Amino acid sequence: MNNGESQLQPQVTNLSPAPRTLPRRSFLRRMGVGAALLAPGAGLFGSVSKVFGDEGQNVNGITAGDAALLRFAAAAEILETDLWVQYNELGGIPDAEVPGGTGNPIYTKALKVLDGDMDQYIHDNTEDEFTHQNFLNAYLVSKGAQPVHLNQFRTLPGSTATGSSGKRRLTNLMQLTLDTSWWTRYRSRDKNPDLNPGFTFAQAVPDLHNGQFTAIPRTDADLHPPKHIQAIANTAGFHFPTIEQGGNSLYPSMAQRATSVEVLRILISIGPTETMHFQTWSDKAGNAPPLTDPTNGLTFPDLNSPPFDTQNFQTNLIMPEPCPFLSPTLPRCSIIRPTETNGIAMGVVKFLTDMGLFIGQSQAFFAFLNQLATEADAAQRGA
Numbered sequence: 037m038n039n040g041e042s043q044l045q046p047q048v049t050n051l052s053p054a055p056r057t058l059p060r061r062s063f064l065r066r067m068g069v070g071a072a073l074l075a076p077g078a079g080l081f082g083s084v085s086k087v088f089g090d091e092g093q094n095v096n097g098i099t100a101g102d103a104a105l106l107r108f109a110a111a112a113e114i115l116e117t118d119l120w121v122q123y124n125e126l127g128g129i130p131d132a133e134v135p136g137g138t139g140n141p142i143y144t145k146a147l148k149v150l151d152g153d154m155d156q157y158i159h160d161n162t163e164d165e166f167t168h169q170n171f172l173n174a175y176l177v178s179k180g181a182q183p184v185h186l187n188q189f190r191t192l193p194g195s196t197a198t199g200s201s202g203k204r205r206l207t208n209l210m211q212l213t214l215d216t217s218w219w220t221r222y223r224s225r226d227k228n229p230d231l232n233p234g235f236t237f238a239q240a241v242p243d244l245h246n247g248q249f250t251a252i253p254r255t256d257a258d259l260h261p262p263k264h265i266q267a268i269a270n271t272a273g274f275h276f277p278t279i280e281q282g283g284n285s286l287y288p289s290m291a292q293r294a295t296s297v298e299v300l301r302i303l304i305s306i307g308p309t310e311t312m313h314f315q316t317w318s319d320k321a322g323n324a325p326p327l328t329d330p331t332n333g334l335t336f337p338d339l340n341s342p343p344f345d346t347q348n349f350q351t352n353l354i355m356p357e358p359c360p361f362l363s364p365t366l367p368r369c370s371i372i373r374p375t376e377t378n379g380i381a382m383g384v385v386k387f388l389t390d391m392g393l394f395i396g397q398s399q400a401f402f403a404f405l406n407q408l409a410t411e412a413d414a415a416q417r418g419a
């Protein structure tokens with residue numbers, strides 16, 4: 037399997053008159069097409085009128101809003117795939133299902149301190165992301181809508197440590213600032229970010245939120261001393277659930293604005309796999325050994341010991357605690373949170389940007405991602 041993008045080129049032809057109720061320019065804007073492509077005779081997107089009829093609806097039943105939701109999801113999945121591939125090359129199981137890289141035994145051994153199956157889980161999570169990106173783009177194409185491609189933005193140098201393929205990357209895993217507050221958010225019985233938007237949930241690993249740290253060995257120099265590579269593996273161990281809990285909220289949030297039942301089905305079928313990833317990784321993060329990296333002072337606390345209270349930090353509390361949902365007058369409920377739909381796509385872009393995942397990316401990259409997010413956030417159920 038390759039990165040999957042190359043086999044999903046748009047197959048849009050047959051220029052015909054513009055639709056009556058959905059202006060061509062409006063549609064192109066919603067579909068993420070830049071002004072440069074609006075030149076007269078730009079035939080690549082000429083099937084717009086064939087795709088969208090008088091109701092703003094695709095002849096196959098997908099609206100511009102649904103396409104925008106799926107396009108943002110596809111972009112998020114391509115980005116997820118890119119970061120997971122980097123982990124699989126160094127700490128997973130490179131094989132025919134997830135090719136690339138040759139593994140780094142020292143990093144893999146440090147990851148396995150968290151769980152003996154870490155390499156298998158990394159491999160399987162990586163394969164899942166490939167299938168998400170490929171399915172979403174193929175579905176868009178099957179409905180005559182534009183898929184998403186980010187290959188032009190694969191410009192970032194990745195790790196040069198033993199095991200890395202040395203490919204150019206979309207995402208940067210070497211300067212991460214991790215918000216680990218999901219750890220206490222899912223353990224809180226009183227607070228839900230949708231009902232308490234100003235509330236700050238405590239960080240599990242405050243240091244990860246206060247600096248920039250690599251989650252992969254950047255070069256072979258990072259493989260020693262042992263506490264340094266273990267701190268890098270621990271950082272990865274907290275990055276995994278931090279990423280996956282984002283998808284965990286993204287899908288149910290977007291699903292609320294899907295129009296077609298089939299698009300709704302896609303969103304509520306992919307979303308829970310992100311949840312399965314999150315809970316697995318949440319369990320493994322709790323096994324990260326307490327230590328201080330002697331090279332930079334990064335400290336991983338013992339989450340089962342004072343001053344951490346057992347309710348919020350006890351590592352075996354991996355099921356979501358019930359919390360207020362929709363209204364404080366209703367009984368508490370064990371749920372995914374947050375799931376507020378307004379602004380979710382831009383919120384995810386900000387979350388990933390604040391994480392440092394895109395450090396080194398171009399202005400064109402951010403402009404494209406913001407455009408996709410803006411269009412997804414403008415999608416309305418039934419419109």
Ligand SMILES: [Fe+2]
Binds near residue numbers: 116310
């Ligand atoms: Fe995914």
Ligand SMILES: [Fe+2]
Binds near residue numbers: 116283
């Ligand atoms: Fe994921």
